[in-house]
Amino acid sequence: MNRDFPRSDLTPNYSISQVLKGGWQLSEGHSQMIDEQQAIEDMRSFVEAGITTFDCADIYTGVEELIGKFLKKYKSTFESGELPAVQVHTKCVPDLDELPIFTKAYTEALVDRSLKRIGVERLDLVQFYWWDLSIPGYLDLAQHLAELQKAGKIRYIGVTNFDAVHLREILNEGVQVVSIQVQYSVLDQRPEEDILELCKQHDIKLLCYGTLAGGFLTERYIGVKEPHEPLENRSLTKYKLIIDEFGGWDLFQELLVCLKAVADKHKVGIAEVAIKYVLQKQLVAGAIVGAHNSKHIEKIKKLKTFELDKNDLKDINGVISKSKGPKGNVYYLERQKDGKHAKIMRYNLN
Numbered sequence: 001m002n003r004d005f006p007r008s009d010l011t012p013n014y015s016i017s018q019v020l021k022g023g024w025q026l027s028e029g030h031s032q033m034i035d036e037q038q039a040i041e042d043m044r045s046f047v048e049a050g051i052t053t054f055d056c057a058d059i060y061t062g063v064e065e066l067i068g069k070f071l072k073k074y075k076s077t078f079e080s081g082e083l084p085a086v087q088v089h090t091k092c093v094p095d096l097d098e099l100p101i102f103t104k105a106y107t108e109a110l111v112d113r114s115l116k117r118i119g120v121e122r123l124d125l126v127q128f129y130w131w132d133l134s135i136p137g138y139l140d141l142a143q144h145l146a147e148l149q150k151a152g153k154i155r156y157i158g159v160t161n162f163d164a165v166h167l168r169e170i171l172n173e174g175v176q177v178v179s180i181q182v183q184y185s186v187l188d189q190r191p192e193e194d195i196l197e198l199c200k201q202h203d204i205k206l207l208c209y210g211t212l213a214g215g216f217l218t219e220r221y222i223g224v225k226e227p228h229e230p231l232e233n234r235s236l237t238k239y240k241l242i243i244d245e246f247g248g249w250d251l252f253q254e255l256l257v258c259l260k261a262v263a264d265k266h267k268v269g270i271a272e273v274a275i276k277y278v279l280q281k282q283l284v285a286g287a288i289v290g291a292h293n294s295k296h297i298e299k300i301k302k303l304k305t306f307e308l309d310k311n312d313l314k315d316i317n318g319v320i321s322k323s324k325g326p327k328g329n330v331y332y333l334e335r336q337k338d339g340k341h342a343k344i345m346r347y348n349l350n
Protein backbone atom coordinates (compact mmCIF):
# COMPACT_ATOMS: atom_id res chain seq x y z
CA MET A 1 0.00 0.00 0.00
CA ASN A 2 1.50 3.34 -1.01
CA ARG A 3 0.40 6.10 1.35
CA ASP A 4 2.78 8.58 -0.01
CA PHE A 5 0.78 11.59 -1.23
CA PRO A 6 2.09 15.19 -1.48
CA ARG A 7 1.44 17.32 1.59
CA SER A 8 1.45 21.06 2.42
CA ASP A 9 2.03 22.93 5.64
CA LEU A 10 -1.04 24.98 6.48
CA THR A 11 1.05 26.39 9.32
CA PRO A 12 4.58 25.35 10.32
CA ASN A 13 3.20 22.76 12.76
CA TYR A 14 0.27 21.42 10.79
CA SER A 15 0.43 19.48 7.56
CA ILE A 16 -2.42 18.38 5.29
CA SER A 17 -2.69 16.26 2.16
CA GLN A 18 -2.64 18.45 -0.98
CA VAL A 19 -5.88 16.84 -2.08
CA LEU A 20 -8.55 16.99 0.58
CA LYS A 21 -11.53 14.68 0.46
CA GLY A 22 -14.59 16.92 0.08
CA GLY A 23 -17.60 16.00 2.19
CA TRP A 24 -20.52 17.88 0.62
CA GLN A 25 -21.20 15.04 -1.83
CA LEU A 26 -22.13 12.75 1.08
CA SER A 27 -24.60 15.15 2.64
CA GLU A 28 -28.31 14.67 2.64
CA GLY A 29 -29.83 16.51 -0.29
CA HIS A 30 -26.66 16.83 -2.41
CA SER A 31 -27.16 13.86 -4.72
CA GLN A 32 -28.40 10.32 -4.37
CA MET A 33 -28.79 8.47 -1.05
CA ILE A 34 -25.49 7.11 0.17
CA ASP A 35 -24.71 3.73 1.74
CA GLU A 36 -23.25 4.56 5.16
CA GLN A 37 -21.03 1.48 5.50
CA GLN A 38 -19.67 1.96 2.00
CA ALA A 39 -19.00 5.65 2.67
CA ILE A 40 -16.98 4.68 5.77
CA GLU A 41 -14.92 2.11 3.83
CA ASP A 42 -14.34 4.71 1.10
CA MET A 43 -12.90 7.04 3.75
CA ARG A 44 -10.45 4.30 4.69
CA SER A 45 -9.43 3.94 1.01
CA PHE A 46 -8.69 7.66 0.80
CA VAL A 47 -6.55 7.54 3.94
CA GLU A 48 -4.72 4.48 2.64
CA ALA A 49 -3.91 6.48 -0.50
CA GLY A 50 -2.41 9.24 1.69
CA ILE A 51 -5.39 11.58 1.29
CA THR A 52 -5.72 12.09 5.01
CA THR A 53 -7.43 15.48 5.21
CA PHE A 54 -11.23 15.64 5.10
CA ASP A 55 -13.36 18.73 4.55
CA CYS A 56 -16.87 18.91 5.97
CA ALA A 57 -19.23 21.44 7.57
CA ASP A 58 -21.83 21.71 10.29
CA ILE A 59 -24.34 22.34 7.49
CA TYR A 60 -23.42 19.24 5.42
CA THR A 61 -26.21 17.19 6.94
CA GLY A 62 -24.96 13.87 8.31
CA VAL A 63 -21.32 14.22 7.20
CA GLU A 64 -19.63 15.16 10.49
CA GLU A 65 -21.37 12.13 12.03
CA LEU A 66 -20.17 9.86 9.22
CA ILE A 67 -16.57 10.97 9.68
CA GLY A 68 -17.03 10.42 13.42
CA LYS A 69 -18.21 6.85 12.77
CA PHE A 70 -15.19 6.24 10.51
CA LEU A 71 -12.76 7.52 13.17
CA LYS A 72 -14.46 5.39 15.82
CA LYS A 73 -14.53 2.22 13.74
CA TYR A 74 -10.80 2.43 12.97
CA LYS A 75 -9.70 3.94 16.31
CA SER A 76 -7.33 1.09 17.17
CA THR A 77 -5.94 1.05 13.62
CA PHE A 78 -5.08 4.75 13.95
CA GLU A 79 -3.62 4.21 17.43
CA SER A 80 -1.39 1.37 16.24
CA GLY A 81 -0.12 3.56 13.38
CA GLU A 82 -1.43 1.13 10.77
CA LEU A 83 -3.41 4.06 9.34
CA PRO A 84 -1.95 7.58 9.33
CA ALA A 85 -3.65 10.32 11.37
CA VAL A 86 -6.61 12.09 9.80
CA GLN A 87 -7.18 15.86 9.82
CA VAL A 88 -10.82 16.92 9.85
CA HIS A 89 -11.66 20.45 8.69
CA THR A 90 -15.17 21.56 9.48
CA LYS A 91 -17.08 24.84 9.13
CA CYS A 92 -19.14 26.99 11.42
CA VAL A 93 -22.02 28.45 9.41
CA PRO A 94 -24.67 30.12 11.58
CA ASP A 95 -28.12 30.00 10.00
CA LEU A 96 -29.23 33.15 8.18
CA ASP A 97 -32.28 33.38 10.45
CA GLU A 98 -30.02 33.30 13.53
CA LEU A 99 -27.75 36.16 12.47
CA PRO A 100 -29.86 39.01 13.97
CA ILE A 101 -30.07 37.21 17.33
CA PHE A 102 -26.64 35.64 17.26
CA THR A 103 -24.88 34.98 20.62
CA LYS A 104 -21.68 33.43 21.94
CA ALA A 105 -23.75 30.60 23.39
CA TYR A 106 -24.97 29.77 19.87
CA THR A 107 -21.38 29.66 18.52
CA GLU A 108 -20.33 27.45 21.39
CA ALA A 109 -23.29 25.14 20.84
CA LEU A 110 -22.35 24.75 17.16
CA VAL A 111 -18.72 23.99 18.02
CA ASP A 112 -19.66 21.59 20.81
CA ARG A 113 -21.99 19.79 18.44
CA SER A 114 -19.23 19.41 15.83
CA LEU A 115 -16.88 18.05 18.51
CA LYS A 116 -19.51 15.54 19.57
CA ARG A 117 -20.44 14.48 16.04
CA ILE A 118 -16.83 13.99 14.93
CA GLY A 119 -15.96 12.46 18.31
CA VAL A 120 -12.80 14.45 19.00
CA GLU A 121 -11.67 16.69 21.86
CA ARG A 122 -10.39 19.44 19.59
CA LEU A 123 -11.39 20.46 16.05
CA ASP A 124 -8.38 20.69 13.72
CA LEU A 125 -9.70 23.61 11.66
CA VAL A 126 -12.96 25.56 11.92
CA GLN A 127 -13.70 27.66 8.84
CA PHE A 128 -16.43 30.19 9.47
CA TYR A 129 -18.90 31.90 7.18
CA TRP A 130 -21.50 34.65 7.57
CA TRP A 131 -24.43 34.66 5.16
CA ASP A 132 -25.24 38.39 5.21
CA LEU A 133 -22.46 40.90 5.81
CA SER A 134 -24.99 43.72 6.25
CA ILE A 135 -26.08 42.06 9.50
CA PRO A 136 -23.47 42.80 12.20
CA GLY A 137 -21.92 39.87 14.03
CA TYR A 138 -19.20 38.25 11.93
CA LEU A 139 -16.48 39.94 14.00
CA ASP A 140 -18.17 38.64 17.14
CA LEU A 141 -18.25 35.16 15.62
CA ALA A 142 -14.51 35.45 14.90
CA GLN A 143 -13.88 36.47 18.52
CA HIS A 144 -16.06 33.66 19.87
CA LEU A 145 -14.07 31.14 17.87
CA ALA A 146 -10.79 32.69 19.07
CA GLU A 147 -12.01 32.26 22.66
CA LEU A 148 -12.95 28.65 21.99
CA GLN A 149 -9.49 28.21 20.47
CA LYS A 150 -7.95 29.51 23.71
CA ALA A 151 -10.17 27.11 25.64
CA GLY A 152 -8.67 24.23 23.63
CA LYS A 153 -11.72 23.28 21.57
CA ILE A 154 -10.28 24.46 18.24
CA ARG A 155 -6.73 24.09 16.93
CA TYR A 156 -6.83 26.51 13.99
CA ILE A 157 -9.30 29.07 12.62
CA GLY A 158 -10.03 29.57 8.93
CA VAL A 159 -12.68 31.41 6.94
CA THR A 160 -14.61 30.59 3.82
CA ASN A 161 -15.98 32.84 1.07
CA PHE A 162 -14.90 36.17 2.60
CA ASP A 163 -13.59 38.94 0.35
CA ALA A 164 -10.47 40.98 1.15
CA VAL A 165 -12.35 43.89 2.75
CA HIS A 166 -14.06 41.70 5.31
CA LEU A 167 -11.10 39.37 5.83
CA ARG A 168 -8.99 42.44 6.67
CA GLU A 169 -11.55 43.49 9.28
CA ILE A 170 -11.34 40.04 10.87
CA LEU A 171 -7.53 40.15 10.88
CA ASN A 172 -7.62 43.64 12.42
CA GLU A 173 -9.50 42.11 15.36
CA GLY A 174 -6.35 40.10 16.09
CA VAL A 175 -7.89 36.75 15.16
CA GLN A 176 -5.29 34.39 13.71
CA VAL A 177 -6.65 33.06 10.44
CA VAL A 178 -4.55 30.31 8.84
CA SER A 179 -6.62 29.57 5.73
CA ILE A 180 -9.38 30.73 3.44
CA GLN A 181 -11.58 28.28 1.55
CA VAL A 182 -12.60 29.70 -1.82
CA GLN A 183 -13.71 28.68 -5.26
CA TYR A 184 -10.58 28.66 -7.45
CA SER A 185 -10.30 26.80 -10.73
CA VAL A 186 -9.60 27.06 -14.45
CA LEU A 187 -13.10 28.57 -14.61
CA ASP A 188 -12.88 30.93 -11.65
CA GLN A 189 -9.88 33.17 -11.01
CA ARG A 190 -11.55 35.64 -8.62
CA PRO A 191 -9.18 34.99 -5.67
CA GLU A 192 -6.25 36.41 -7.69
CA GLU A 193 -7.83 39.84 -8.05
CA ASP A 194 -9.19 40.06 -4.56
CA ILE A 195 -7.68 38.23 -1.60
CA LEU A 196 -4.29 37.01 -2.82
CA GLU A 197 -2.27 40.07 -1.78
CA LEU A 198 -3.79 40.18 1.70
CA CYS A 199 -3.25 36.44 2.12
CA LYS A 200 0.41 36.89 1.14
CA GLN A 201 0.87 39.62 3.74
CA HIS A 202 -0.63 37.44 6.49
CA ASP A 203 0.58 34.04 5.27
CA ILE A 204 -2.96 32.74 4.88
CA LYS A 205 -3.19 29.61 2.75
CA LEU A 206 -5.88 28.91 0.15
CA LEU A 207 -7.98 25.75 0.27
CA CYS A 208 -9.83 25.51 -3.01
CA TYR A 209 -13.16 24.05 -4.02
CA GLY A 210 -14.79 23.86 -7.43
CA THR A 211 -11.51 22.64 -8.95
CA LEU A 212 -13.50 20.10 -11.02
CA ALA A 213 -16.65 22.23 -11.31
CA GLY A 214 -18.57 19.41 -9.69
CA GLY A 215 -17.40 16.93 -12.36
CA PHE A 216 -17.88 19.16 -15.43
CA LEU A 217 -14.09 19.37 -15.80
CA THR A 218 -13.79 15.74 -16.92
CA GLU A 219 -13.86 13.69 -20.15
CA ARG A 220 -17.53 12.99 -19.51
CA TYR A 221 -18.58 16.43 -20.79
CA ILE A 222 -16.41 16.71 -23.93
CA GLY A 223 -18.56 17.05 -27.03
CA VAL A 224 -21.74 16.77 -25.00
CA LYS A 225 -24.75 19.00 -25.71
CA GLU A 226 -25.31 21.77 -23.16
CA PRO A 227 -27.21 20.32 -20.20
CA HIS A 228 -30.07 22.21 -18.60
CA GLU A 229 -31.75 22.01 -15.21
CA PRO A 230 -32.59 19.82 -13.47
CA LEU A 231 -29.01 18.57 -13.26
CA GLU A 232 -27.86 15.41 -11.49
CA ASN A 233 -26.76 17.01 -8.23
CA ARG A 234 -26.26 20.27 -6.34
CA SER A 235 -22.61 20.72 -7.41
CA LEU A 236 -23.44 20.48 -11.10
CA THR A 237 -26.30 22.95 -10.62
CA LYS A 238 -23.89 25.38 -8.91
CA TYR A 239 -21.07 25.10 -11.45
CA LYS A 240 -23.26 25.21 -14.56
CA LEU A 241 -23.93 28.82 -13.49
CA ILE A 242 -20.15 29.38 -13.29
CA ILE A 243 -19.74 27.97 -16.81
CA ASP A 244 -22.36 30.50 -17.95
CA GLU A 245 -20.36 33.31 -16.27
CA PHE A 246 -17.16 31.99 -17.86
CA GLY A 247 -18.56 32.56 -21.33
CA GLY A 248 -20.97 29.73 -22.01
CA TRP A 249 -20.91 26.16 -23.26
CA ASP A 250 -18.89 26.73 -26.46
CA LEU A 251 -15.98 28.37 -24.68
CA PHE A 252 -16.21 25.68 -22.01
CA GLN A 253 -15.89 23.04 -24.74
CA GLU A 254 -12.81 24.82 -26.07
CA LEU A 255 -11.33 24.69 -22.55
CA LEU A 256 -12.10 20.96 -22.23
CA VAL A 257 -10.40 20.22 -25.57
CA CYS A 258 -7.34 22.17 -24.45
CA LEU A 259 -7.23 20.40 -21.06
CA LYS A 260 -7.62 17.04 -22.80
CA ALA A 261 -4.56 17.70 -25.00
CA VAL A 262 -2.51 18.59 -21.91
CA ALA A 263 -3.89 15.54 -20.08
CA ASP A 264 -2.96 13.20 -22.96
CA LYS A 265 0.56 14.60 -23.00
CA HIS A 266 0.99 13.71 -19.30
CA LYS A 267 -1.00 10.45 -19.57
CA VAL A 268 -3.55 11.58 -16.97
CA GLY A 269 -7.18 12.71 -17.05
CA ILE A 270 -8.65 16.19 -17.50
CA ALA A 271 -9.54 16.22 -13.79
CA GLU A 272 -5.92 15.76 -12.76
CA VAL A 273 -4.83 18.63 -15.02
CA ALA A 274 -7.55 20.86 -13.57
CA ILE A 275 -6.51 19.99 -10.01
CA LYS A 276 -2.81 20.44 -10.77
CA TYR A 277 -3.50 23.85 -12.34
CA VAL A 278 -4.88 25.05 -9.01
CA LEU A 279 -2.23 23.32 -6.89
CA GLN A 280 0.50 25.14 -8.83
CA LYS A 281 -1.02 28.53 -7.96
CA GLN A 282 0.56 30.75 -5.30
CA LEU A 283 -0.46 30.14 -1.67
CA VAL A 284 -2.65 27.16 -2.54
CA ALA A 285 -2.20 24.52 0.16
CA GLY A 286 -4.83 22.12 -1.10
CA ALA A 287 -7.61 21.29 -3.54
CA ILE A 288 -10.77 19.97 -1.93
CA VAL A 289 -12.05 17.35 -4.34
CA GLY A 290 -15.61 16.16 -3.91
CA ALA A 291 -16.10 12.41 -3.61
CA HIS A 292 -19.31 10.43 -3.77
CA ASN A 293 -17.22 7.24 -3.49
CA SER A 294 -13.66 5.99 -3.98
CA LYS A 295 -13.81 5.36 -7.72
CA HIS A 296 -11.51 8.24 -8.69
CA ILE A 297 -8.70 7.54 -6.19
CA GLU A 298 -6.35 5.76 -8.59
CA LYS A 299 -6.59 8.67 -11.03
CA ILE A 300 -6.04 11.23 -8.28
CA LYS A 301 -2.87 9.39 -7.23
CA LYS A 302 -1.44 10.25 -10.67
CA LEU A 303 -1.11 13.85 -9.47
CA LYS A 304 2.20 12.66 -8.05
CA THR A 305 3.53 11.85 -11.51
CA PHE A 306 3.53 15.19 -13.33
CA GLU A 307 3.75 18.99 -13.22
CA LEU A 308 2.30 21.44 -15.72
CA ASP A 309 5.07 23.12 -17.68
CA LYS A 310 5.05 26.62 -19.13
CA ASN A 311 3.68 25.46 -22.50
CA ASP A 312 0.76 23.71 -20.77
CA LEU A 313 0.03 26.83 -18.75
CA LYS A 314 0.30 29.04 -21.83
CA ASP A 315 -2.28 26.91 -23.67
CA ILE A 316 -4.71 26.76 -20.73
CA ASN A 317 -4.33 30.45 -19.90
CA GLY A 318 -4.85 31.25 -23.59
CA VAL A 319 -8.38 29.84 -23.39
CA ILE A 320 -9.02 31.39 -19.99
CA SER A 321 -8.05 34.80 -21.40
CA LYS A 322 -11.13 34.61 -23.66
CA SER A 323 -13.49 34.21 -20.68
CA LYS A 324 -15.72 37.04 -19.54
CA GLY A 325 -16.01 36.02 -15.92
CA PRO A 326 -16.85 35.22 -13.23
CA LYS A 327 -15.80 38.70 -12.16
CA GLY A 328 -15.79 40.68 -8.93
CA ASN A 329 -14.52 39.91 -5.49
CA VAL A 330 -14.61 36.47 -3.93
CA TYR A 331 -18.24 35.34 -3.52
CA TYR A 332 -19.62 38.75 -4.59
CA LEU A 333 -21.86 37.17 -7.24
CA GLU A 334 -23.07 34.48 -4.83
CA ARG A 335 -23.96 37.12 -2.22
CA GLN A 336 -26.35 39.01 -4.52
CA LYS A 337 -29.66 38.14 -2.84
CA ASP A 338 -31.80 38.16 -5.96
CA GLY A 339 -29.12 36.72 -8.21
CA LYS A 340 -29.22 33.28 -9.81
CA HIS A 341 -26.28 32.02 -7.70
CA ALA A 342 -27.98 32.94 -4.43
CA LYS A 343 -31.31 31.45 -5.45
CA ILE A 344 -29.97 27.87 -5.42
CA MET A 345 -28.57 28.12 -1.88
CA ARG A 346 -30.00 26.74 1.36
CA TYR A 347 -29.57 29.21 4.17
CA ASN A 348 -30.85 27.52 7.30
CA LEU A 349 -29.42 24.01 7.41
CA ASN A 350 -28.17 24.17 11.00
Ligand SMILES: NC(=O)c1ccc[n+]([C@@H]2O[C@H](COP(=O)([O-])OP(=O)(O)OC[C@H]3O[C@@H](n4cnc5c(N)ncnc54)[C@H](OP(=O)(O)O)[C@@H]3O)[C@@H](O)[C@H]2O)c1
Nearest residue numbers: 022023024055209210211212213214215235271289290296
Ligand atom coordinates in the same frame (compact mmCIF):
# COMPACT_ATOMS: atom_id res chain seq x y z
N1 LIG B 1 -16.98 26.57 1.11
C1 LIG B 1 -17.87 26.39 0.17
O1 LIG B 1 -18.71 27.27 -0.10
C2 LIG B 1 -17.89 25.14 -0.63
C3 LIG B 1 -18.70 25.04 -1.76
C4 LIG B 1 -18.68 23.86 -2.51
C5 LIG B 1 -17.87 22.83 -2.12
N2 LIG B 1 -17.09 22.91 -0.99
C6 LIG B 1 -16.21 21.80 -0.57
O2 LIG B 1 -15.49 21.37 -1.71
C7 LIG B 1 -15.76 19.99 -1.99
C8 LIG B 1 -15.74 19.78 -3.47
O3 LIG B 1 -17.04 19.95 -4.00
P1 LIG B 1 -17.41 20.62 -5.36
O4 LIG B 1 -18.86 20.75 -5.36
O5 LIG B 1 -16.57 21.83 -5.56
O6 LIG B 1 -17.03 19.51 -6.43
P2 LIG B 1 -15.70 19.20 -7.29
O7 LIG B 1 -14.63 18.77 -6.39
O8 LIG B 1 -15.45 20.32 -8.23
O9 LIG B 1 -16.23 17.96 -8.15
C9 LIG B 1 -16.43 16.73 -7.55
C10 LIG B 1 -16.91 15.69 -8.56
O10 LIG B 1 -15.98 15.51 -9.59
C11 LIG B 1 -15.93 14.13 -9.97
N3 LIG B 1 -14.53 13.68 -9.76
C12 LIG B 1 -13.79 13.70 -8.64
N4 LIG B 1 -12.54 13.27 -8.86
C13 LIG B 1 -12.48 12.94 -10.16
C14 LIG B 1 -11.46 12.44 -10.99
N5 LIG B 1 -10.22 12.22 -10.54
N6 LIG B 1 -11.74 12.20 -12.27
C15 LIG B 1 -12.97 12.44 -12.76
N7 LIG B 1 -13.99 12.94 -12.01
C16 LIG B 1 -13.74 13.20 -10.74
C17 LIG B 1 -16.88 13.38 -9.07
O11 LIG B 1 -18.11 13.22 -9.75
P3 LIG B 1 -18.78 11.77 -9.96
O12 LIG B 1 -18.81 11.15 -8.61
O13 LIG B 1 -20.12 12.11 -10.52
O14 LIG B 1 -17.87 11.04 -10.93
C18 LIG B 1 -17.05 14.33 -7.90
O15 LIG B 1 -18.29 14.23 -7.27
C19 LIG B 1 -17.08 19.70 -1.28
O16 LIG B 1 -17.25 18.36 -0.97
C20 LIG B 1 -16.95 20.56 -0.06
O17 LIG B 1 -16.18 19.89 0.91
C21 LIG B 1 -17.09 24.07 -0.27
